[in-house]
Amino acid sequence: ASVPFVEVIQRSRGSGKKVVLTKELLENYYHQPLHAVAEELGLAKTTLKASCRRLGLPQWPYQHSGARKGRIAANSKGT
8 A cells, every 4th residue: 555655854954844755756766775865865764765665665676786796695605
């Protein structure tokens, strides 16, 4: 049961401005990590994550670079 939009309040320096988030708006940021998008929109990461859930996005779709994935895979093999 997702909603068409979510209204949240910016936290940046007490501005208190409302931001309306939609799936369409967030699609423009899918190539960036969640923390960078939250900073750009003036929101806390937790607020952005919760808003995504309400919009029907189970997790942020950004994929890490291949180099980092390689390090993670190497660490999981016990090396």
